[in-house]
Amino acid sequence: MAKKRKTGVEIVGLDELIESLERFGEDVSKVADKALIQTKEYINQNLISAMNSSRFDFDSRSGNTRKSLDQDKRTEHGDGQVSILAGYDIANGGIASIMLMYGTPTITPDRKLYAAVFGAKTKKEVAEIQGEVFQNALREVELK
């Protein structure tokens, strides 16, 4: 069983930033890649913090859940969209993360694990990270 959940953020003024970058002849997809990779690094760090402070021992038994944290920085482009997979590799040891995030009748959901990816604070930080990457890219081009 694989479980993918898409999440997106709204960045105010992003369309205008993209238009400005395109006017300068910049490859916007490369900027988008950078924004997504930094997002993934941020979320992975959130997940590591959540695991370290969890009441569950992520290093007991095989430690598969911790090891399954996806480190691949490849992005996917298509249909005018760019995406990146973040979180646990469900097919390779990460399935326990679903049980821990959403709980079972005998296990309460791990709030921090869920918030590390889907929480309101995470979404706000991700929007800021991505907005900053685009703004910095425009600043660099304007200074050339």
Place this chain on the structure above:
Amino acid sequence: MKDIVELLSTLGYPVIRQGSLISSDEYPEEFFTYWNFETPEGRFYDNEANKAEWGYWVYFYSTNIDRTYSVLEEARQLLKQNGFICTGKGEDVASDKPTHTGRMLTVYYIENY
């Protein structure tokens, strides 16, 4: 403010908080669980919030896999009729007993004040 536990109880199955069963307990044959995963406030005016968005996960577990779909759909319709916003028609979740399968919904209720 709608009480989600009261509402789900009208369907005739036990309704318990997610994680409140002990692993040695016998599961009921069919039952709901729930979890309030977030309740952010919003629509601030003069430093006071004027609404809260209650986010719930609603789970249904059964020994009959078909009923995890049909009863969860009944719950989805009931919640919608009572002002809850349902994001999708549900997804599979893990069960810690091999006898039971489970599915869950993510729903929201906007409380204005």
